[in-house]
Amino acid sequence: MRNSFNFHDFDWILFGLVLLIAGIGILEIYSTTTLTPLAGQFQKQIYWLLLGCALTVIVSQLDYHLILAHIPWIYFLALLTLGAVLLAGPRLAGTHRWIQVGGFTLQVSELAKLVIILAVAAAFTRRRNRAFTWGELARLGLLAGVPGILVALEPDLGTALTFLPIVAAGAFMAGIRRRQVMVLGLIGILALPAAWYVLRPYQRERLEAFVHPKQNTQGSSYQVTQTKIAIGSGGLWGRGLGNGTQSQLGFIPVSHADAIFAAFSEERGFIGTLAVFVLYAILLLRLLEGARTAADQAGSFILIGFASVLFFQVAVNVGMMIGLFPITGIPLPLMSEGGSSMLFIFLGLGLVMSVKKQRFVN
Amino acid sequence: MQVRFPEDERFPSWKITFLEYFIAAAFVGLLVGYWRLQVGQHTQMLEQAEHNRIRELPIIAPRGRILDRQGRVLVDNFPSFTILLNRENASQLRDAHLEMISRALDLDPGDVEDMVKRSVKLPRYQPIVLKQAATLKDVAFIDAHRSELPEVDVIQSQQRFYPKHSVASAVLGYVGEVSQADLARPGANYRAGDLIGKFGIEREYNSILRGRDGMKRVVVNSRGQEVGTLGTVNALPGHDLRLTLDLDLQLTAEAALGDRPGAVVALDPRTGEVLAMVSHPTFDPNDFTHHIPVATWKQLTTDPMHPLMNKAIQAQLAPGSIFKIVTGTAALETGTITPDFKVLCDGKVTIYGHTYHDWTWWTLHGGHGTVDLHRGIVVSCDVYFYTLGKMLGIDKIDYFAERMGLGHRTGIDLPDEDSGLIPSPDWVRRVFHHPWWPGVTMSVAIGQGAVQATPLQIAYVIGGIASGGDFARPHLAFGRELENLGVDPPANSTVRFPLHQTTVRAVTDAMWGVVNEPGGTGASARCRGLNVAGKTGTAQVVSASLQEASHSAEYRNNAWFVGYSPSPNPGIVVAVLVMQGEHSSVAAPIAGDVIRAYYHEKGQTPNPDQLVSQVTGKAKPGAAPREP
Numbered sequence: 001m002r003n004s005f006n007f008h009d010f011d012w013i014l015f016g017l018v019l020l021i022a023g024i025g026i027l028e029i030y031s032t033t034t035l036t037p038l039a040g041q042f043q044k045q046i047y048w049l050l051l052g053c054a055l056t057v058i059v060s061q062l063d064y065h066l067i068l069a070h071i072p073w074i075y076f077l078a079l080l081t082l083g084a085v086l087l088a089g090p091r092l093a094g095t096h097r098w099i100q101v102g103g104f105t106l107q108v109s110e111l112a113k114l115v116i117i118l119a120v121a122a123a124f125t126r127r128r129n130r131a132f133t134w135g136e137l138a139r140l141g142l143l144a145g146v147p148g149i150l151v152a153l154e155p156d157l158g159t160a161l162t163f164l165p166i167v168a169a170g171a172f173m174a175g176i177r178r179r180q181v182m183v184l185g186l187i188g189i190l191a192l193p194a195a196w197y198v199l200r201p202y203q204r205e206r207l208e209a210f211v212h213p214k215q216n217t218q219g220s221s222y223q224v225t226q227t228k229i230a231i232g233s234g235g236l237w238g239r240g241l242g243n244g245t246q247s248q249l250g251f252i253p254v255s256h257a258d259a260i261f262a263a264f265s266e267e268r269g270f271i272g273t274l275a276v277f278v279l280y281a282i283l284l285l286r287l288l289e290g291a292r293t294a295a296d297q298a299g300s301f302i303l304i305g306f307a308s309v310l311f312f313q314v315a316v317n318v319g320m321m322i323g324l325f326p327i328t329g330i331p332l333p334l335m336s337e338g339g340s341s342m343l344f345i346f347l348g349l350g351l352v353m354s355v356k357k358q359r360f361v362n
Numbered sequence: 363m364q365v366r367f368p369e370d371e372r373f374p375s376w377k378i379t380f381l382e383y384f385i386a387a388a389f390v391g392l393l394v395g396y397w398r399l400q401v402g403q404h405t406q407m408l409e410q411a412e413h414n415r416i417r418e419l420p421i422i423a424p425r426g427r428i429l430d431r432q433g434r435v436l437v438d439n440f441p442s443f444t445i446l447l448n449r450e451n452a453s454q455l456r457d458a459h460l461e462m463i464s465r466a467l468d469l470d471p472g473d474v475e476d477m478v479k480r481s482v483k484l485p486r487y488q489p490i491v492l493k494q495a496a497t498l499k500d501v502a503f504i505d506a507h508r509s510e511l512p513e514v515d516v517i518q519s520q521q522r523f524y525p526k527h528s529v530a531s532a533v534l535g536y537v538g539e540v541s542q543a544d545l546a547r548p549g550a551n552y553r554a555g556d557l558i559g560k561f562g563i564e565r566e567y568n569s570i571l572r573g574r575d576g577m578k579r580v581v582v583n584s585r586g587q588e589v590g591t592l593g594t595v596n597a598l599p600g601h602d603l604r605l606t607l608d609l610d611l612q613l614t615a616e617a618a619l620g621d622r623p624g625a626v627v628a629l630d631p632r633t634g635e636v637l638a639m640v641s642h643p644t645f646d647p648n649d650f651t652h653h654i655p656v657a658t659w660k661q662l663t664t665d666p667m668h669p670l671m672n673k674a675i676q677a678q679l680a681p682g683s684i685f686k687i688v689t690g691t692a693a694l695e696t697g698t699i700t701p702d703f704k705v706l707c708d709g710k711v712t713i714y715g716h717t718y719h720d721w722t723w724w725t726l727h728g729g730h731g732t733v734d735l736h737r738g739i740v741v742s743c744d745v746y747f748y749t750l751g752k753m754l755g756i757d758k759i760d761y762f763a764e765r766m767g768l769g770h771r772t773g774i775d776l777p778d779e780d781s782g783l784i785p786s787p788d789w790v791r792r793v794f795h796h797p798w799w800p801g802v803t804m805s806v807a808i809g810q811g812a813v814q815a816t817p818l819q820i821a822y823v824i825g826g827i828a829s830g831g832d833f834a835r836p837h838l839a840f841g842r843e844l845e846n847l848g849v850d851p852p853a854n855s856t857v858r859f860p861l862h863q864t865t866v867r868a869v870t871d872a873m874w875g876v877v878n879e880p881g882g883t884g885a886s887a888r889c890r891g892l893n894v895a896g897k898t899g900t901a902q903v904v905s906a907s908l909q910e911a912s913h914s915a916e917y918r919n920n921a922w923f924v925g926y927s928p929s930p931n932p933g934i935v936v937a938v939l940v941m942q943g944e945h946s947s948v949a950a951p952i953a954g955d956v957i958r959a960y961y962h963e964k965g966q967t968p969n970p971d972q973l974v975s976q977v978t979g980k981a982k983p984g985a986a987p988r989e990p
Contacts, residue, residue, distance in 0.1 A: 288381055
């Protein structure tokens with residue numbers, strides 16, 4: 001048994017859910033790109049999916065405690081890579097987000113999410129349920145804050161924001177006290193004006209477009225207007241695969257990537273939306289149920305951290321399509337086109353499987 | 363491997379439960395948002411999606427051509443491009459865009475902004491015309507900037523073209539962009555930027571020439587590129603319109619008048635068909651088809667000789683001695699005199715205590731001796747007609763002048779015809795608030811004073827008298843052809859005012875004498891082998907004494923001649939006005955040229971194109987402009 005793969009306690013239902021959502025995404029990528037210069041993109045996504053499955057299986061065989069034991073080095077390496085990308089990475093579309101690996105470009109910040117989850121999880125090792133100290137709060141903030149600033153500088157505010165739910169989940173699980181929440185809130189309010197000056201012009205424009213959608217129908221507001229039109233025109237049953245005029249005629253920017261859910265909703269209607277929401281909800285709830293039975297708090301937090309990031313991304317991505325959140329570059333997990341995002345999910349899934357193997361049984 | 367861990371190693375269960383409810387609640391909230399959009403606002407959103415992808419492009423109906431009576435093309439079209447601005451997506455109409463567009467298309471940014479502002483009230487789906495007759499450079503620019511400027515479209519259109527340039531331009535008129543006033547008119551079926559007839563035939567028969575624009579519904583992508591067609595409503599081209607004008611005769615008349623300011627009208631008095639109509643100086647209608655250059659417009663509007671006026675129907679001037687035919691006819695018809703009534707002319711006559719001079723007084727200091735009606739007309743004796751004027755009285759002169767077509771419009775199918783003026787005691791009382799001075803009757807009797815007539819009226823009146831009292835309404839479009847096009851032709855085709863045979867013979871014989879007898883004032887209109895008759899007129903613009911004192915061109919006499927052939931019952935009557943021509947002898951040969959061309963050279967003009975360039979000074983008539 002030691003030399004072969006062990007599928008004992010492998011969560012096939014979770015794995016099937018993930019494949020199902022990814023399959024729906026690939027179908028939609030096919031629909032929105034087939035008549036464009038990006039035709040064939042869905043095949044790339046399939047390759048990433050296959051690679052992801054392999055990685056899930058491999059990682060699931062590792063003992064997560066071993067990884068947690070080496071997390072300081074991994075974390076340090078991640079910081080180094082983020083710094084290197086920022087300083088020396090190729091400039092694509094005006095940002096430094098990627099490193100070249102073979103023929104692929106890899107978005108390091110996606111993998112950094114996983115490292116931060118593990119780093120926070122490691123902090124829970126043998127912590128027990130003692131009181132949450134100010135020092136722990138500071139450490140938690142730094143764990144996510146340092147890479148967060150590096151990523152935000154790329155600039156990739158969207159991905160940097162996805163570190164937040166890890167911190168929030170960490171603080172919540174560690175038992176953050178009311179006074180600490182109030183102090184953090186106060187600091188947040190005081191920092192808001194400063195944050196405004198740190199934002200880049202396009203980011204400010206998105207915020208303004210979110211606050212006053214009617215004033216400016218160009219740029220970001222135009223995007224939201226168009227995605228809303230797409231989603232609304234889908235109706236109950238959708239316009240049919242390949243028949244969404246908004247997505248097919250290019251009125252939705254990046255309809256295969258960040259805005260894939262608008263294209264999906266247009267072509268599949270509210271019924272499709274409902275189905276996908278149910279799938280995501282089952283996926284997330286199953287992760288949280290798994291967290292109940294993990295062997296220890298560290299393992300439990302790997303599931304909670306992973307679920308919190310996925311939930312944050314799904315909620316924000318889907319919400320910004322209907323104007324609930326300002327436009328930020330946050331992809332929809334499993335459905336948006338993009339290899340790095342797939343790697344994050346499947347590596348994370350591997351860790352989840354690893355945790356589930358050592359589950360606690362009463 | 364199942365290991366037992368202490369309870370303390372695990373997170374409190376309620377925290378995970380809390381997270382689960384939190385997630386479930388969030389999804390329910392998102393679902394409500396999607397429900398409201400996808401089910402609640404489905405109809406509006408679907409409509410907006412359709413608006414996004416469907417664009418309606420007009421298909422401009424080509425305007426009908428205008429032809430001469432033999433079917434030769436006077437006004438044509440050639441294919442060109444029109445650039446449209448779509449206003450459906452207001453966000454795209456940002457100032458920066460408009461400025462970029464206007465700079466690239468050589469338009470005035472202010473004009474474009476105004477145009478957009480003015481069109482605010484029009485339905486948004488109606489595109490507005492940014493530029494007519496776009497150059498290839500403009501089209502290339504639009505094609506190259508499709509993605510940045512999705513609001514701009516290029517469509518095929520037809521550009522109005524006048525191959526003969528200024529030939530007959532006062533009659534044909536010109537087209538221009540529809541005005542704000544036209545757009546505001548109730549029931550007006552125009553878009554901003556549409557071309558409509560602004561002057562002349564182009565305006566009079568705009569509804570026939572214009573046709574109906576079609577429309578193409580196309581699917582466009584987000585960059586404004588057409589990716590498919592949903593449906594097409596074909597354009598209904600405008601109807602061609604054949605005019606009574608004869609290009610050969612028109613060219614002859616234009617050449618005969620030459621550079622002199624004035625007008626020539628040739629009518630067939632039997633039918634009222636206008637065979638030629640010249641007004642000079644004039645304009646090149648090609649200048650108006652798109653934005654007319656400011657300098658050209660300034661020149662046209664400030665020229666003291668009013669190039670934008672059709673002098674054949676709008677120059678209201680004293681007809682001078684030509685009016686003696688009206689006075690003479692009135693005298694005979696009322697039985698006031700017989701043709702052999704004689705008057706001794708010694709160069710002046712004193713009536714009501716005022717001395718009236720004959721025109722010979724100023725040059726010869728003498729008179730015509732004893733003259734009868736015939737001789738009085740041939741030598742244009744003023745004293746004879748002063749005498750008739752006194753005998754007739756103003757009321758009778760007025761009655762005949764009005765019944766024979768003066769003082770009111772002839773009803774020709776051209777816009778803005780002027781009515782001329784026959785002064786009456788009523789009119790004097792109304793305008794000047796004093797009674798009629800009997801002495802003024804003498805001036806009226808010889809066509810001076812306040813008497814005013816247009817060249818068209820002169821041809822109409824003389825043609826009618828020479829035809830025995832049949833006054834055929836002048837017209838440029840054939841009534842039957844209008845009927846075929848579903849347009850009601852004007853009703854009053856011929857006004858009958860029967861004259862006695864003896865009157866007609868006496869007057870026409872006298873007019874024959876004007877041209878053919880020794881001492882006749884119109885000898886220079888004589889044509890070999892043709893029976894030409896006519897009457898001269900030299901109309902003072904100011905009093906003779908002021909004229910003596912000043913040599914300014916404005917005060918020079920207007921020269922008139924009206925000629926016809928054969929006499930009586932002519933087939934053609936030609937009225938000529940040479941403004942500031944000083945003496946009627948400059949006008950008579952012009953009429954002679956036209957009459958000669960009508961009878962001798964019918965359809966035999968050696969090289970019409972050469973004549974066109976001679977008349978217009980344009981190098982290559984008939985060829986469309988090279989660009990685009």
